[in-house]
Amino acid sequence: MxxxxxxxxxxxxxxxxxxxxxxxxxxxxxxxxxxxxxxxxxxxxxxxxxxxxxxxxxxxxxxxxxxxxxxxxxxxxxxxxxxxxxxxxxxxxxxxxxxxxxxxxxxxxxxxxxxxxxxxxxxxxxxxxxxxxxxxxxxxxxxxxxxxxxxxxxxxxxxxxxxxxxxxxxxxxxxxxxxxxxxxxxxxxxxxxxxxxxxxxxxxxxxxxxxxxxxxxxxxxxxxxxxxxxxxxxxxxxxxxxxxxxxxxxxxxxxxxxxxxxxxxxxxxxxxxxxxxxxxxxxHGIYYEFLPLDQLESAIPQAVPLEAVQLGASYALVVSTNAGLWRYLVGDTVRFxxxxxxxxxxTGRTKHFLNAFGEEVVVENAEAAVAFAARATGVQVRDFTAAPVYFAAGVAASRGGHEWAVEFNGPPPPSPAAFAQALDAELRRLNSDYDAKRHRDLALAPPRLHLLPPGTFEAWLRQRGRLGGQRKVPRLGNSRQVLEEVLALGKVASE
The missing domain is CATH 3.40.50 (Rossmann fold)
Known part of the structure; x- marks a missing residue:
């Protein structure tokens, strides 16, 4: 080698x-x-x-x-x-x-x-x-x-x-x-x-x-x-x-x-x-640069070369390749x-994260927390997606939160509440920003959980011509579009 x-x-x-x-x-x-x-x-x-x-x-x-x-x-x-x-x-x-x-x-x-x-x-x-x-x-x-x-x-x-x-x-x-x-x-x-x-x-x-x-x-x-x-x-x-x-x-x-x-x-x-x-x-024909995540919304984003990266920091991946992509923002985020x-x-995607309330939950956090909750409740997760629940206008006690739609391999958890609690607890352990927002339920409410019928995510992919290959469902998004579409299909499938 x-x-x-x-x-x-x-x-x-x-x-x-x-x-x-x-x-x-x-x-x-x-x-x-x-x-x-x-x-x-x-x-x-x-x-x-x-x-x-x-x-x-x-x-x-x-x-x-x-x-x-x-x-x-x-x-x-x-x-x-x-x-x-x-x-x-x-x-x-x-x-x-x-x-x-x-x-x-x-x-x-x-x-x-x-x-x-x-x-x-x-x-x-x-x-x-x-x-x-x-x-x-x-x-x-x-x-x-x-x-x-x-x-x-x-x-x-x-x-x-x-x-x-x-x-x-x-x-x-x-x-x-x-x-x-x-x-x-x-x-x-x-x-x-x-x-x-x-x-x-x-x-x-x-x-x-x-x-x-x-x-x-x-x-x-x-x-x-x-x-x-x-x-x-x-x-x-x-x-x-x-x-x-x-x-x-x-x-x-x-x-x-x-x-x-x-x-x-x-x-x-x-x-x-x-x-x-x-x-x-x-x-292997690719030159790498790394964009700090706080530069993503900058008018002139400043990436760093390989020798300047910091251990433990997450970066958006920027590549120049022998396919003719020049300083191209791939959309993935990595941590050294x-x-x-x-x-x-x-660690996730530049557009696939939950940050509606400053919680900065990346895909890496979500996947680890879902895997933990599955082990804790003795189930196997097939796929999932999540999106924010935004503050309700005109409701003084309204809080934001996250809504999760999960499909399982085999039987669902005997206690969906226990799955949601394990998911929440592991997210709090993994992500200090999320934990701070969840403190005493003041900024973020506990997560809402929907159990989807088998085949729901496959139906969503098929509906969009994405079935097969490397096609996959977005895990996280600050827009509720994917979540709402999946929940609608799940409702149809369960009727």
Missing amino acids: PRVERVRREPLAAQAAVLRYLLGRARGTEWGRRYGYAPGLGAATFAVRVPISTYEQLYPELEKVLRGQPGVLWPGPAPRWQARSSGTTNARSKYLPLTPEALHHNHYRAGRDMLALALHHYPALGIMQGKTLSLGGTHGPSPFAGRARAGDVSALIMQGLPGWAEILRTPPLELALLDEWEDKIERIARHVLRQDVRVLAGVPTWMVVLLRRVLALGGATQLEEVWPRLGLFLHGAVAFGPYQELFGELAPSLRYLEIYNASEGYFALQDEPGSADLLLLLD TSVRPYRVRI
């Missing part, structure tokens, strides 16, 4: 080399000429010249690329692959170009590193002698350009895998890339039932659905009865805490490694088993747990 060792040992040199490479390659593009990319342009000058951009701010340039115009953000022809993200704050999809450099020097390179780490940590599994069951999305014609294809990044990666990697993977592409999710799960389950599956790879939410169908078809109660050599789950996209107990029941001897892979790039991976920390990949080497934990 020489590359992983180099990232650990020489992180700043790796990042400096990546920035030189990016600026050199993009000198002749429309963007590079606009912002004066030139030899010798340093990180400090780059940060002054080039603005930090959200997707909406960069979209006029992205649209040119998506419609086939060459040399706009990255040299050469417009890429034929476009990564589609469901977007996580509204129903509109985001589309991002996926260049050959990003595919091969970022996603595939990181995938090889992950495989090397798995072989190093778990040699007895014989990973190369069996199959990796990978569950991804689908792709289809782009809405922008005639010959381009757009889809989940997992599907685009799967479509172009090198031959040696395709040999290791199951199911075959004709099943893996099906776009009708219910049929896809059934056909994949039947195909993989008799295969020698040793590794699982995918999003926990949808992997559970597939694995339960495999168990049903195999007449088994645990996955080891179906796949005796199964030993590892490579997971990402959502926090694993709420799923840990469930997977422990499905496969008690399963080991886990987490990846941090998104439409914008493959950012980090879990290089040490047993740790929740993710090693930043610093020589180590700087020797640089490791992070994902």
Whole structure:
């Protein structure tokens, strides 16, 4: 694992080399000429010249690329692959170009590193002698350009895998890339039932659905009865805490490694088993900057380079990539747990938090508290979302609060009040701002809890064309839109 060792040992040199490479390659593009990319342009000058951009701010340039115009953000022809993200704050999809450099020097390179780490940590599994069951999305014609294809990044990666990697993977592409999710799960389950599956790879939410169908078809109660050599789950996209107990029941001897892979790039991976920390990949074609959260609403936000980050602080992730994204605000927030080497934990989304009353509850807090409440009450959570309850106008005693909608795997908690109390207590322990607002119920009332019928969140995703792949329900939001939609579906489902 020489590359992983180099990232650990020489992180700043790796990042400096990546920035030189990016600026050199993009000198002749429309963007590079606009912002004066030139030899010798340093990180400090780059940060002054080039603005930090959200997707909406960069979209006029992205649209040119998506419609086939060459040399706009990255040299050469417009890429034929476009990564589609469901977007996580509204129903509109985001589309991002996926260049050959990003595919091969970022996603595939990181995938090889992950495989090397798995072989190093778990040699007895014989990973190369069996199959990796990978569950991804689908792709289809782009809405922008005639010959381009757009889809989940997992599907685009799967479509172009090198031959040696395709040999290791199951199911075959004709099943893996099906776009009708219910049929896809059934056909994949039947195909993989008799295969020698040793590794699982995918999003926990949808992997559970597939694995339960495999168990049903195999007449088994645990996955080891179906796949005796199964030993590892490579997971990402959502926090694993709420799923840990469930997977422990499905496969008690399963080991886990987490990846941090998104439409914008493959950012980090879990290089040490047993740790929740993710090693930043610093020589995979992405240059990183980190925006303090108090800068998010600034007119001219000031990000810091890697060498200036502080342990324990949360930052919004800003990337410049070999897919032509320049100082792009990904939308994720991370917290540094180590700087020797640089490791992070994902704490949430810049737009996915509860802060209607100064409580600053991020997704990391919410997921940990929900997992705690589930353990405390002996249940398994399938999914959840939460939003504020705002002060009522004209009501003197009105207080704000949070309203939670939760769907369970199996029976709901015998005492919903006990679940809500455990959730509240753990949030207070994890988040001092929330605790201060909850003091004596003065500013925030205790959380309200709604138990949703099975299938509610799946119905919400299906209604918006997001079912399958890496699509997921927003966990938190200061708008009540998602919560109200989910509650309405739950009401219909229970009638």
